[in-house]
Amino acid sequence: MQFLLAFIVAAPAIGAVAALLPAPPGLRGRTPQQAVLRHGVVVTGAVLIAAVVLALGFDRDHPSKMQATTDISWIPALHVRIHLGTDGISLPLLVLTALLTFLCALYSCFKPPAGPSPKAFVALVLLLESGTLATFAVLDLVLFFLAFEMVLIPMYFLIARWGGAERAAAWKFILYTVLGSVVMLLGILLIGVKSGTLDMVALATDNGRDLTHTTQVVAVLAIAIGLAVKTPMWPLHSWLPDAHTAAPTAGSVLLAGVMLKMGTYGFVRIALPIAPEGMHTFAPYLAAFAVVGIVYGSLACLSLARRGNKGDLKRLIAYSSVGHMGFVLLGIASMTPTGVNGALFANIAHGLITGLLFFLVGALKDRYGTADLDTLAGATGAALYGRAPRLGGLVAFAAVASLGLPGLAGFWGEMLAMFGAFDPARGLSRPAFLTFMSLAALGTLLTAAYLLLVVRRVCMGSAPQLTHEAPEAPHASEAPEAPRASEAHEDPGAREAQPAPAEPAAPATGGSRRHAEGHETQGIRDIQDAQDVRDIQDLQGYELATWSPLVALTVLAGLWPAALLGLSDPAVQKLLAGGKA
Numbered sequence: 048m049q050f051l052l053a054f055i056v057a058a059p060a061i062g063a064v065a066a067l068l069p070a071p072p073g074l075r076g077r078t079p080q081q082a083v084l085r086h087g088v089v090v091t092g093a094v095l096i097a098a099v100v101l102a103l104g105f106d107r108d109h110p111s112k113m114q115a116t117t118d119i120s121w122i123p124a125l126h127v128r129i130h131l132g133t134d135g136i137s138l139p140l141l142v143l144t145a146l147l148t149f150l151c152a153l154y155s156c157f158k159p160p161a162g163p164s165p166k167a168f169v170a171l172v173l174l175l176e177s178g179t180l181a182t183f184a185v186l187d188l189v190l191f192f193l194a195f196e197m198v199l200i201p202m203y204f205l206i207a208r209w210g211g212a213e214r215a216a217a218w219k220f221i222l223y224t225v226l227g228s229v230v231m232l233l234g235i236l237l238i239g240v241k242s243g244t245l246d247m248v249a250l251a252t253d254n255g256r257d258l259t260h261t262t263q264v265v266a267v268l269a270i271a272i273g274l275a276v277k278t279p280m281w282p283l284h285s286w287l288p289d290a291h292t293a294a295p296t297a298g299s300v301l302l303a304g305v306m307l308k309m310g311t312y313g314f315v316r317i318a319l320p321i322a323p324e325g326m327h328t329f330a331p332y333l334a335a336f337a338v339v340g341i342v343y344g345s346l347a348c349l350s351l352a353r354r355g356n357k358g359d360l361k362r363l364i365a366y367s368s369v370g371h372m373g374f375v376l377l378g379i380a381s382m383t384p385t386g387v388n389g390a391l392f393a394n395i396a397h398g399l400i401t402g403l404l405f406f407l408v409g410a411l412k413d414r415y416g417t418a419d420l421d422t423l424a425g426a427t428g429a430a431l432y433g434r435a436p437r438l439g440g441l442v443a444f445a446a447v448a449s450l451g452l453p454g455l456a457g458f459w460g461e462m463l464a465m466f467g468a469f470d471p472a473r474g475l476s477r478p479a480f481l482t483f484m485s486l487a488a489l490g491t492l493l494t495a496a497y498l499l500l501v502v503r504r505v506c507m508g509s510a511p512q513l514t515h516e517a518p519e520a521p522h523a524s525e526a527p528e529a530p531r532a533s534e535a536h537e538d539p540g541a542r543e544a545q546p547a548p549a550e551p552a553a554p555a556t557g558g559s560r561r562h563a564e565g566h567e568t569q570g571i572r573d574i575q576d577a578q579d580v581r582d583i584q585d586l587q588g589y590e591l592a593t594w595s596p597l598v599a600l601t602v603l604a605g606l607w608p609a610a611l612l613g614l615s616d617p618a619v620q621k622l623l624a625g626g627k628a
Contacts, residue, residue, distance in 0.1 A: 048115035051101045059177035062090035066170040080165045084156040087169040091149040098145035110135030111621040130186040135614035140183045147304040148176040151297035157589035160295040162209035175201040188245040210293035223286040231273025234266040251320035254625025267325030278310035281340030291365035296409030304402035320622045330380045337376035338486040344370030345493030352500045360418040378464030386467020391615045393460025403597040424504035431506045437586035439506040446498040456604035
């Protein structure tokens with residue numbers, strides 16, 4: 048178990064270096080591009096297998112205990128140790144990260160993103176996976192910060208080099224996250240100096256007893272700013288829509304599916320157990336920002352979904368993430384086992400559902416050349432139920448899962464988060480949290496409204512029918528000449544009714560010839576447009592292989608929530624009790 052966890056963290060980084068080298072004979076494809084993409088599938092697949100074996104070997108009878116631990120002194124002068132371990136809180140996030148990265152590598156193998164060298168793309172994805180896995184596995188504050196920062200550079204280049212011409216989105220992403228991380232580092236150093244240790248397990252067991260109230264308040268404020276940027280929490284969210292709109296499909300899936308979880312995981316692993324008094328001070332403000340984000344994100348999505356607003360579907364899903372992560376923050380702010388368990392469940396559910404949504408939007412963009420909702424829902428728009436029924440069915444499934452339909456994964460986390468707000472921890476204002484819960488409930492209604500609107504516009508549009516429409520009236524400069532006297536008594540419909548192979552009729556004037564050519568050109572264009580609509584591909588084999596695990600796990604988590612809650616609840620109870628439960 049020790050080896051497995053170390054392998055899970057280190058293998059992607061080693062694979063990133065190997066991706067830049069010539070491919071071994073067993074992985075050589077028809078082209079060097081295919082070989083390096085296969086390398087990405089093999090490495091991420093090996094990491095996923097190791098994560099599944101780790102989960103199967105995990106002692107479910109003691110999920111609150113740190114398992115598969117490694118504790119080696121690294122920098123003795125600074126008391127920094129290579130301390131790894133996993134419990135019921137971090138294990139689901141490790142498996143989710145390994146799964147989503149493998150699915151991104153598999154999808155990219157069949158649908159490579161347009162951009163520079165595929166070697167660099169695969170190396171960056173693997174480096175991003177290594178940093179994310181390390182964030183969920185390390186138990187030292189300095190290592191947590193290093194892993195937290197390790198993911199920024201790969202994601203920056205994925206957005207800047209494979210995200211089209213919108214380099215400004217990449218700069219916005221890196222500036223927001225780096226500035227937030229600098230503030231977070233100050234809070235981490237303050238805890239280390241005042242407590243004399245950086246070990247997260249020891250600090251959580253101490254439960255803030257060696258830290259004064261002022262120290263805890265300052266430390267939580269600094270750390271929370273850095274974590275809130277990565278979550279992202281309103282009003283520090285503005286980098287997210289631009290980053291998602293510009294990023295390639297794999298980048299959007301990893302950004303929403305795993306990177307956003309790093310911020311909320313930090314709140315649970317660091318702020319709640321290490322500085323509980325500071326967290327108690329800021330909990331009402333965190334809850335207030337969370338519910339504003341829920342309502343704001345939903346209203347922004349409603350605006351983007353309206354006809355004529357030129358809303359981008361990727362941008363809409365990005366704003367929906369602001370709302371969904373607001374439920375996670377609300378559950379954490381309640382500081383109760385119910386709320387925190389709901390937040391952790393919502394983390395996993397959001398990763399599965401939003402990852403699927405970004406895969407689907409990427410497929411729509413590949414087929415239609417755009418993710419603009421007005422284009423997708425226009426006269427030549429999607430109408431996926433009629434043109435690509437399997438793809439349309441998946442879009443509808445992901446949408447109803449995202450809005451929290453009972454029986455699917457999106458329901459339990461948000462419901463438990465609101466239950467936590469209904470009865471918050473002792474000392475927190477219950478009337479205030481009841482208000483927050485009511486606003487969050489309003490957010491669920493708004494979420495259902497915009498997602499159902501998206502389904503109606505994208506999936507239920509009527510396919511254009513083959514009709515012969517009269518062409519537009521000719522321009523004044525192209526008006527037909529006045530008919531000659533010999534043509535004045537001719538039947539105007541005779542020429543149109545006469546079949547093409549028949550004997551030629553009376554010679555047409557220049558204006559009438561252009562009129563007939565306009566009819567013919569318009570008819571050909573109508574036929575070509577309709578043929579293009581019919582030729583839209585439905586679900587492909589590699590897409591089915593990539594997306595099926597996400598669909599299956601969304602249903603499984605919705606029908607059997609105890610699989611996740613049974614892991615997280617004992618660990619959360621112990622965390623909130625200062626290591627005594």
